[in-house]
Amino acid sequence: MLYAKCGHISQSLSLFRISNDDSKNIVTWTSLISQLSHYKKSLQALTYFNRMRCSGIYPNPFTFSAILPACADTVVVSHGEQMHGLIWKHGYETDVFVGSALVDMYAKCSDMTSAERVFDEMPERSLVSWNSMIVGFLKNKLYDRAIGVFREILRDTLLGPDQVTFSSVLSACANLVEFKFGKQVHGIIFKHGLITLAYVKNSLMDMYCKCGLLDDAVKLFNTIGDRDVVTWNVITMGCVHNDNFGEACYYFWLMKKEDAYRVFDEIGDPNVVCWTAIIAACQQHGCANEVIGLFEKMIKEGITPEYITFISVLSACSHTGQVEDGFKYFNSMTEVHNVKPGPEHYACMVDLLGRVGRLDEANSFVESMPMKPDSSVWGALLGACRKYGNVEMGREVAERLFKLEPENSGNYALLSNLYTRYGMLEKADEVRRLMGINGVRKEHGCSWIDVQHMTFVFTVNDKSHSRTDEIYEMLWKLKDLIKKKGYVAETQFATNNVGGSEEQSLWYHSEKIALAFGLMALPVGAPIRIKKNLRTCGDCHTVMKFASEVFKREIIVRDINRFHRFTNGLCSCKDYW
Incomplete structure (x- = not known):
């Protein structure tokens, strides 16, 4: 039987066939049947069970416990009924292991009436027997009955529920959206010391997700240290479900x-x-x-x-x-x-020099390249010119980019913003006219946030929401609070004059409006998650840092480049993105 236990069923069967009949006893027959059943070779298991009986060897309780799962896998209840008759004939109906296997077989064959009858007639019941009933009701979508059996287990002082018990009843709660009882089960799990088991936590998360309590599921998810693929699937599908x-x-x-x-x-x-x-x-x-x-x-x-x-x-x-x-x-x-x-490496080096303000070195580095610079290289340099306000170099670099990729609106926007920042409004207008001539349309920034299973999208100076007055009231409250903490507007990021001043226009950016709505609409203490289709500006980045400290909230902003996690006044990017 070594071959069978190692999964080599064909070798095990060949060896069994050539063995002398004298060497085949109830132990070897039962072992073979058990392995065939284990590897889902149900019909073969039934065939060898019949051969064993024909050879004059009678099954014992272990044999019946081994063959009943094979009957269940065929999902033909008559197979199990015939086996049930043999069990009565041999007098093993009172065996707790055989009884549990019978309950499981009938449940898997969707005959819960017979499963209940066998269960009620058992003189002794183990936790396996009770679990078989709960799982049976669960699989047959009799969720109330599954919860009822769980309540009976709790009343039995000699029985202690295990992870199978809890996982099954939580699944029943999830399907009935019984979150109140589900929370009670959570408490019982904690009392029994099983809260650390990943199998149980996954079931709890699933229950909370299906009951619409995603925040509770997330809190539980954050306590799981060693997450398996089931854990990730549960939280991901839970988000989709909600x-x-x-x-x-x-x-x-x-x-x-x-x-x-x-x-x-x-x-x-x-x-x-x-x-x-x-x-x-x-x-x-x-x-x-x-x-x-x-x-x-x-x-x-x-x-x-x-x-x-x-x-x-x-x-x-x-x-x-x-x-x-x-x-x-x-x-x-x-x-x-x-x-x-290659070009990608040179672009990284230009970006490296540009980010620390060494623009002349960056420009010289570009000129020293052994190949013709592509748009990624020039784009990195233009971004540095925008950051450090080098108008002349920015103009020269932008003109190169207009030839390389005339339809990229981002290059026009960078140069236009650079001119606007230094009061060169006529130059900025020229860039916008050039966009029109080339048929280039500027991509408008927007931010979105999920609240109570709905996605809300905001654009700059957005007033489309039904709670607009409340949103802007929260926005001005936020402004006052962070100013007291030392916030100073970074007006170089003001690209549109909205509200009468550059500083005021910064407060109409879409991610700030989304933040105000999140502070107002999400539960106190819950993380605020905002997505944006463009790169977040430096002023909005600063505001998010202050807001995370003032409101003691974790704020996550996903812009086109990366995730920014703001906590306690700091960002995961360390202000270098």
Whole structure:
């Protein structure tokens, strides 16, 4: 039977067939039947059960306990009924293991009347018997009956519910949307000390999600340290069930990052592809320091990095202002690793220099490139010119970009904003006219937020919501509170004169309006999650930091570039994005 236990059923059957009949006893027959049943070879299990009886060997309680699951898997109740008759004939109807298997068989064959009859006639019942009844009612959609059996278990002082019991009754509560009793079950689980089991927590989360209590599910999710794929699926599908599609995407993103880590850790000898994949994943999620740490570890392991690896590493240096390290890694490409830099690597280096304000060096670096700079390189330099207010260089770079990608509205917007910032309004108007001539349409910024299973979209100076007056009242309250904390408007990010002044126009940005609505509409203490289709501006970024501190709330803003997590007045990007 060793072959059968190792999953080699065909070898086990061949060996069994050539064995002498004298060597085949009730133990060997039962073991074979048990393994056939275990591996879902139900008809073969029934065939060998009949052969055993024909050979003159009579089944014992263990044999019946082994064959009844096979009867259940056929979903033909007559098979089980015949086996039930044999059990009576052999006098094993009082055996607790046989009785439990009979209850389970009838339940899986959707005959709960027979299952109840067997259960009621059992002189002794184990927790397995009770669980079989709960699971049976659950599978047959008799959710009230499943909860009723659970209540009976609680009244029996000799029985202690296990994770199967709790998981099943929670599923029944979820299907009935019985969140009040579900919360009572939560308390009982805690009392029994089973709250730490992932199987139980997953069932609890599922119950809360299906009962529309997504916030409770999220709180529970945050307490689970070692999350398996079921945990992630439950919270993701829970968001979908509650029409919270943005949140579902957010948790799917988080899951990919954490599964990624687990898979990488389980690889015994990761190659360069594996290393590059995990490094790229960290970079995509803004974990720049982890990128550098993993890269250094990879080098120590003797793995030679590839072209794509360096893109992530250089980008990480750019987003953390590590200029010296960036040049060290860039130079090592050719000097150490024999990797020829491409446009993407040069764009990262231009971005690195531009972010720290070294625009002349960045421009010289572009001119020294051995290949013709593409739009990614010039785009990085234009963004730096916009940030540091270099109008002349910005104009020259923008003109190059207009030729390379004339339909990209972002380049026109950057130059126009740069002119506006320094009062060059006629120049800004010229850029906007050029957009019209080239048939380029500016992409309008919008932000959206999910509240009570609904998605609300806001644009700049939005007044479409039915609670507009309340929203703006909250917005002005927010403004007053953070000014007391030291907020000073960053008027360089004011692109439209709304409300009579540049400072006032900043407060009509879509993400600020969404924030005000979230503060007003979401439960106190609940995270506020905002999505935006464009890059969030520096002033809005500052306001979010202050708001997270003033209101003691976690604020997550997902813009076109990355996630920003604001807590206690700080952002996960460390103000460098």
